[in-house]
Amino acid sequence: MTIAAPTSYTIPAIADDLPEIRRSLWRSAWIFCRRQPLGTFGMVIVIIMAIAGLSAEWIAPYSPTANDFSAMTEPPSWAHWLGTDQFGRDQLSRIIYGARTALIVGFSCAIIASLSGMVLGVGSAYFGGRLDLYLQGVLDVVMAFPLIIMALAVVAIFGTGVHNVIFAITIPLIPRCARVLRSSALAIREVPYIDAARACGFGHRRIILRHMVPNVVAPFLILLTAFVGQAILAEASLSYLGLGVQEPVPAWGLMLQGGAEEYASTAPWIAVFPGLAIALTVFGFSLFGDALRDALDPKLRDR
Amino acid sequence: MYRYIIKRILLVIPTLLGAAALVFLLMRLIPGDICVVRLGSGGGTFDERAVAACHAQLGLDRPMVLQFVDFVWGFVRGDFGISMWSGKPVLTEIAARFPVSLEIAIMAVVVATIIAIPLGTLSALKQNSPIDFVIRVVSIAGLATPSFWLGILFILAILNISQSAFGAPWMPPIDYVPIWQDPLRNLSMVVFPALTVGYRTSAVTMRMTRSAMLEVLREDYIRTARAKGLVEHLIINRHALKNALLPVVTLIGIEAAFLIGGLVVTEQVFNLNGIGRLFVQSVQNQDYTMTQALVMLVVAAFVLTNTVVDLLYAWLDPRIRYG
Numbered sequence: 001m002t003i004a005a006p007t008s009y010t011i012p013a014i015a016d017d018l019p020e021i022r023r024s025l026w027r028s029a030w031i032f033c034r035r036q037p038l039g040t041f042g043m044v045i046v047i048i049m050a051i052a053g054l055s056a057e058w059i060a061p062y063s064p065t066a067n068d069f070s071a072m073t074e075p076p077s078w079a080h081w082l083g084t085d086q087f088g089r090d091q092l093s094r095i096i097y098g099a100r101t102a103l104i105v106g107f108s109c110a111i112i113a114s115l116s117g118m119v120l121g122v123g124s125a126y127f128g129g130r131l132d133l134y135l136q137g138v139l140d141v142v143m144a145f146p147l148i149i150m151a152l153a154v155v156a157i158f159g160t161g162v163h164n165v166i167f168a169i170t171i172p173l174i175p176r177c178a179r180v181l182r183s184s185a186l187a188i189r190e191v192p193y194i195d196a197a198r199a200c201g202f203g204h205r206r207i208i209l210r211h212m213v214p215n216v217v218a219p220f221l222i223l224l225t226a227f228v229g230q231a232i233l234a235e236a237s238l239s240y241l242g243l244g245v246q247e248p249v250p251a252w253g254l255m256l257q258g259g260a261e262e263y264a265s266t267a268p269w270i271a272v273f274p275g276l277a278i279a280l281t282v283f284g285f286s287l288f289g290d291a292l293r294d295a296l297d298p299k300l301r302d303r
Numbered sequence: 304m305y306r307y308i309i310k311r312i313l314l315v316i317p318t319l320l321g322a323a324a325l326v327f328l329l330m331r332l333i334p335g336d337i338c339v340v341r342l343g344s345g346g347g348t349f350d351e352r353a354v355a356a357c358h359a360q361l362g363l364d365r366p367m368v369l370q371f372v373d374f375v376w377g378f379v380r381g382d383f384g385i386s387m388w389s390g391k392p393v394l395t396e397i398a399a400r401f402p403v404s405l406e407i408a409i410m411a412v413v414v415a416t417i418i419a420i421p422l423g424t425l426s427a428l429k430q431n432s433p434i435d436f437v438i439r440v441v442s443i444a445g446l447a448t449p450s451f452w453l454g455i456l457f458i459l460a461i462l463n464i465s466q467s468a469f470g471a472p473w474m475p476p477i478d479y480v481p482i483w484q485d486p487l488r489n490l491s492m493v494v495f496p497a498l499t500v501g502y503r504t505s506a507v508t509m510r511m512t513r514s515a516m517l518e519v520l521r522e523d524y525i526r527t528a529r530a531k532g533l534v535e536h537l538i539i540n541r542h543a544l545k546n547a548l549l550p551v552v553t554l555i556g557i558e559a560a561f562l563i564g565g566l567v568v569t570e571q572v573f574n575l576n577g578i579g580r581l582f583v584q585s586v587q588n589q590d591y592t593m594t595q596a597l598v599m600l601v602v603a604a605f606v607l608t609n610t611v612v613d614l615l616y617a618w619l620d621p622r623i624r625y626g
Binding site: 253280281 | 317318321322324325326329330332333439440443444446447448449450451452455456458459462463466472559561563564567568571572582583585586587589591594598601602605606
């Protein structure tokens, strides 16, 4: 029974100047890229979007909120690569700043949801008994709400805006993560080394953190990447409905809400580019997540 | 088997009660007094007596537990209250909008199945070939494409194509006519939203079909079938597909959630007066009675679909024996 975290590949040492641990990390990244060309492609998209979002101030040619009434609904040109919208705002700049909003929402939701899910799932599996039964009951009820319905209900109560949107999308993601990690943790709980650890007199905290959590890292990471994409899609949908991020914050879904349909025949670029940004980013995360699943979970390979 | 069926059906009750409790609590979490919000929304002035009257009318002056019992009992009797926005009974409003959404949902599932099962099977049969690669990319793209954007692209295409073909832009009708009255008009209205919602559903189904098929194709009995010289298409159709489609059936239940989510957004894009649009409007208008009724209905529909699918699965797969 191997208990090594499935992320670490053992690679024969090759003469190199890099220290031991770094080499294995770079090597495993390289192996990942070679074995998973689609996943690498997805990773590249994600990295480009992350760079765009992080350095929006320096990359974006215009301010995302500056109106230019002399250049409304301009088609793509050298001055405005992706054209301008009905208020004369530069589309490219808005998409670059929108990447920031999307990634903030995506990562916040995914990280908070999967961490809470891990606490609930692993805790529930480890302690078992009544706690497990009641917790699963509650999570089942939350799972009965489709994601967007739950998010809309939360928005209906707490209102719109970035923070409420993050809250609204995180809540329905938590039980989805908890359920998967619980089943992984249940399998690990039955493994003899957990009994051994208990026999050694280790406390609950040590057994959970040192022995159980490292073993659910693989499904945890897979869920995390999947959640980022789902959260970005959900945010875009909410914003498109006018119930998510509010103006003047640049967000992709919001860009499609304003004039996309109204100007469909006269200025189609308003409708095309923001949607393309959403689709590409989520596509990138899905490809990367799929490849990660294949790499981390050999049982699922080739499926 | 019968014990399993009864157990599974009884399991619906606690889930629905739990969901009702959650909705009930969520609606009580609304910051501020709902009556103040309601009376103040018109911009007029109001006094304490009006607030108290409103409390009495909504039953908010009674104990929480009684309110909850009333709430659940209302749902059981099919009495969802009065819409706070339009003043009409919630049930009438929902009933008027239901047929459009139902038709789109059914058509989307049909479209998705027609696309997904052949392509998923093909993808599995030609694993790691260029065809497989293309199908996989198409299905991942289906998961990544926001349905409202796909809808907008459809509108864009319809407008531009009709403009160049007839010289005047044409848009699908937005007022609902039942299919038995004017099939052409009905279909021209429903087909594009159904394609929009269906693409996503087909993407998920395609992936599931592919992975289930790959698993089945490695089974011993497939090798046996090949060894005895059975024709390939019989192996695929009679032996492999039959078993591979079992998990796909389950998936349709899970897909119901995505379908509803897709409907909410797609109806907005195509300006269709369905349940999804009603839901968005009720959230925008802070129509809490409507919102809670719709959330409960969606959850009930989702839970019931899942139950039916579970039972179907137990019935279809004789290998599964339930205690």
